[in-house]
Amino acid sequence: ILYFETENARDDTIKVNITDVRILKEISQIETGRDSQGRGLNYVPNDHGEEDDFIYVLSIASIVRELNGSSSRAIPAFFHQVENATGVDLDFLKPLKDAAVAQAGTYRIPDDQDDVNDWVDQVDPRILEHMVLDTNKDKIWDSAISLLGLVSNLDFDEITMRVREYYQDEVERYNAQAPPGYRLYVRDTGTIPVTKDVQDRSVEEGINALVIATILVLIALFIFHRTLKILLIALIPVSVSIALTFSIVSITRLPITPQVIAVGPIIIALGVAYGLYIANRYAEESQIEDKTERIKVAVRTTGKAVFLSAVTTAGGFASLMTANILPMQTVGLTLTLGILINYIVAMLLVPPLVLILDYHKRGDSFGRYFKKISPIPARHTRKILATGVVLLILSMGLLWSGAIGSDVDFLSFAPEDQPSLMTFKDYGDIFHGGASGMVIVRGAPATEDRYEDSMKDYDVLQSVDNLEAQINRVENVWAISVVDIFKTLRLKNILQAQADNPEAFQLMEYLLAIMSDLGIHQHEKYENMTYWDIIVQSPENKQPYNVRLFWIEMVYDSLTPEVREFFINSDYSKMLIFIDMPIKSVAKSRAAVDGVNRAVARWPAGQSTSKLTGVAAVGITVNDLIFINAITSLILSLVFVLIVLMVIFRSVRYSIITVIPLSIVIGLLPLTFFIFGTPLTIITAMLGSIVVGAGVDFSIHTTERIREEGETLEGVQQTIETSGRSFVEATAVTLAGLLAGFAIPIKPIHVFIGLIMFLLV
Incomplete structure (x- = not known):
């Protein structure tokens, strides 16, 4: 866990938000290295940790990167799903598709602050409050965290020193060039350090x-x-x-x-x-x-x-x-x-x-006492x-x-003055996290001919959404699943990305018209809705086209492998619901863990659902x-x-x-x-x-x-x-x-x- 603080966290007269483009780009640089010179910690985001040892990054910066690049992935995915649904050869539209992708955003922090603000506003507040916080109550976000997932069987000493050396050098370089008020402070914590x-x-x-x-x-x-x-x-x-x-x-x-x-x-x-x-x-x-x-x-x-x-x-x-x-x-x-x-x-x-x-002994002053x-x-x-x-x-x-x-x-089994432990306690007290865990939803593998009971099945996703809602009702617990990604991405993101590109916009008009003829989409109704809302309100009938499956596959195809495979396995037979809660003594954590397990027992998802596992459990x-x-x-x-x-x-x-x-x-x-x-x-x-x-x-x-x-x-x-x-x-x-x-x-x-x-x- 990397714990970021702006100068506002230490001096509330400085009104620089941690989602300011400069600061967010520096956080992104530390995470992936895509917004500055040099490579970051997770410099190959989609390698499953094979090259850089990092499997995933979850932070406000990673969410903004994902959203900013969503349209460049969603357009080809949209194009592909329309072809599959209609059976029509759309080769004549490929030049427009390529132009649309070239115009779209990429997997990086945008340069414009308004674009960053738009993406941040799109994030569910329930998730956002676990990514960024205003710790001194001056209405300025001054703290953020970055959760970095590592491959197993690492040398703790080596990876901890590598992470510390990198972010300390990088932040020192950034702060030396940062304007007044834009300095960034970073600490590391987590079970490994x-x-x-x-x-x-x-x-x-x-x-x-x-x-x-x-x-x-x-x-x-x-x-x-x-x-x-x-x-x-x-x-x-x-x-x-x-x-x-x-x-x-x-x-x-x-x-x-x-x-x-x-x-x-x-x-x-x-x-x-x-x-x-x-x-x-x-x-x-x-x-x-x-x-x-x-x-x-x-x-x-x-x-x-x-x-x-x-x-x-x-x-x-x-x-x-x-x-x-x-x-x-x-x-x-x-x-x-x-x-x-x-x-x-x-x-x-x-x-x-x-x-x-x-x-030999010199005297025996205690002997007389033993005689008594x-x-x-x-x-x-x-x-x-x-x-x-x-x-x-x-x-x-x-x-x-x-x-x-x-x-x-x-x-309590560690020295209280240990910096990484103090940061861990801060993370628990301020962000209400630290005792991370997961619930695994199991289903059937998805194939070309069958998707029922897999993580592409709307009924399974709906059951996951219901279960997650019940888990989030447990005190001091928050959960996030791939359904939350469906609820964050919007169709208008694709349309807005083409606003300054007539040819690209023309492509979307073609595709939306084709879909409208098929009954898959009504442009005016769906434009401002999230993909999840579109899926929920799509018709239940599966003939001649499974409209819900159309949108589900389109969203999956538009996600980066890093995000998709954090939540879903390769054959879509299992889903992870990520759960976090404050790190506390076992007696105090038991109520939260029992609450999650009761929710799992009463609202199981998929074919079967595991009990909570992780730090607290x-x-x-x-x-x-x-x-x-x-x-x-x-x-x-x-x-x-x-x-x-x-x-x-x-x-x-x-x-x-x-x-x-x-x-x-x-x-x-x-x-x-x-x-x-x-x-x-x-x-x-x-x-x-x-x-x-x-x-x-x-x-x-x-x-x-x-x-x-x-x-x-x-x-x-x-x-x-x-x-x-x-x-x-x-x-x-x-x-x-x-x-x-x-x-x-x-x-x-x-x-x-x-x-x-x-x-x-």
């Missing part, structure tokens, strides 16, 4: 977040350990892990989305925890004088729990890859890779680093369990009551899949964790005990969403699996340590005093790393990070 810009920005913001996360993690580690040695032990393995993880992601060419950039701080935080567990256990075994033996004990004991944590964490994250939503799959893959690589690198690098640096805390679970077991049960019941009640909704606002489908994907991935992650625990612990009892705390936290998700006022979105849907992956560490290390210390009250207290300290450190370090997510200028990321932090605590 926004996607490209968001991916580029995501990489930039991701790097910043990684740097900030690393700094915050190191600060947290230093506060707890008061030695620079722990910084090296933590930093070196995690740096290697991050480099390897994102290198592999880059090699796979997976898209770097805003959801993926939130993964970096999570990987750093969890990766540091693995090294921290081993280093802390090494420090705890200070009674073993042999350092090598001490590190062996640390690896043999805590290393087992770290392995179990890594496998179960990776399994929890891997469940996201079962989703049929690409961003969830990408996040799942990135997290799974990151955790497995973190574990491998930690086990390879942390032990030698601990030995080389001879790591450790008896609490044993003394208040029933109170703790009762509180958990009450909260779970409340949380499940919120879930089943429907208090937790799902909603996706795709524009697909967004709703994705939104409806979120809940299913969230539940499926969550169940899979819990089942995987339970199976792995059973294999490692070789005990159903220990496995279930380990999973219970995790399940309680998962059960509190609806309550958490309700407290934070957060709907289920494409990013919060991943919370369950991420919490399983990140939180399973605590349960595993607790169970494993109790098994070592013994299932006694003293064993439980000893576990809380020792592993509990590591949990606090690991949690604090994890929270410090996650804080970096708030440096990413995307609000849903802030909510996502905040929820993870809350649930981890």
Whole structure:
């Protein structure tokens, strides 16, 4: 989408309209390159994008070009249809026909402002208001848009840069020569440039977040350990892990989305925890004088729990890859890779680093607090369990009551200050568009002998007109089809084009006289009518001539292939009704999409009519899949964790005990969403699996340590005093790393990070 503004949009004392010939020619130059030197973006309009990658252009400039050139195409089409209808050889009139075509307008912006104004006045106001607007209410059109359709499977980076370089250079050239008040300002937006810009920005913001996360993690580690040695032990393995993880992601060419950039701080935080567990256990075994033996004990004991944590964490994250939503799959893959690589690198690098640096803690200022805390679970077991049960019941009640909704606002997943995104929002707010889509009307192919049920059949076109009228009644929705072209073109356009050419005018008099004799046309009645009005008022009888088919084929033949094939396929068996609506959140778009689909169900056209597809419809489908994907991935992650625990612990009892705390936290998700006022979105849907992956560490290390210390009250207290300290450190370090997510200028990321932090605590 190209978004054009005149100087009047910024200074209403300048009274230059955006449909001024100079400005309209510059817009046309950018689109096709036919009104100035050099070629424009869609420099071969009828090539289906094979040469220039552009299939169509829809704008006020393209409409004026189409109307201005309509007579030069309509005259031969008119001539041809009269020959077909009468069976009379009209070769004697061909010189007049050629003279008429030479006199007619061409596919370009006319030089005369009055001609431009006449063509603009001919456009349906309902369509015009989506092409040009007066944004400052001074009765001067100051803004216009150009919709450019591209072939599929393009390189987003290449096409975006090509478009930007061209229009920026061209507008700079034009503005350097433009008289005062005639300068033009152009911005680009649309799904392709926004996607490209968001991916580029995501990489930039991701790097910043990684740097900030690393700094915050190191600060947290230093506060707890008061030695620079722990910084090296933590930093070196995690740096290697991050480099390897994102290198592999880059090699796979997976898209770097805003959801993926939130993964970096999570990987750093969890990766540091693995090294921290081993280093802390090494420090705890200070009674073993042999350092090598001490590190062996640390690896043999805590290393087992770290392995179990890594496998179960990776399994929890891997469940996201079962989703049929690409961003969830990408996040799942990135997290799974990151955790497995973190574990491998930690086990390879942390032990030698601990030995080389001879790591030990400097004091333990937190130990006395854990001695006081450790008896609490044993003394208040029933109170703790009762509180958990009450909260779970409340949380499940919120879930089943429907208090937790799902909603996706795709524009919110990008930095608000991104220029292409800001332009996209302007387009939605001002032109009420952005969530474009289409309805497909299906019929039968048209042949030389049969046209019934094809897009040449008047009854089919009438049903399309009825359906389009119903669609346009839906709030915030506008539709356009080929019928609107029939309603724009007029027979008088051909006659007026010949006013200064007696020979050409004589041709039309001959043709109209022949048609009048056949009963196809009454000159006085039809001259000022649109072709659609002529078709509607033509006789229904098909003998001896099908009058309606005469006019329908004449109009189709008078259209440029670019316009005709935008709406109709080559054999006239399918028609596209183009639909646009403001880009909004899924919850707000649903009413419009449902309204269009209800219209399709009640007023179907042709042999069959598809439901609405496009940006809004697909967004709703994705939104409806979120809940299913969230539940499926969550169940899979819990089942995987339970199976792995059973294999490692070789005990159903220990496995279930380990999973219970995790399940309680998962059960509190609806309550958490309700407290934070957060709907289920494409990013919060991943919370369950991420919490399983990140939180399973605590349960595993607790169970494993109790098994070592013994299932006694003293064993439980000893576990809380020792592993509990590591949990606090690991949690604090994890929270410090996650804080970096708030440096990413995307609000849903802030909510996502905040929820993870809350649930981890």
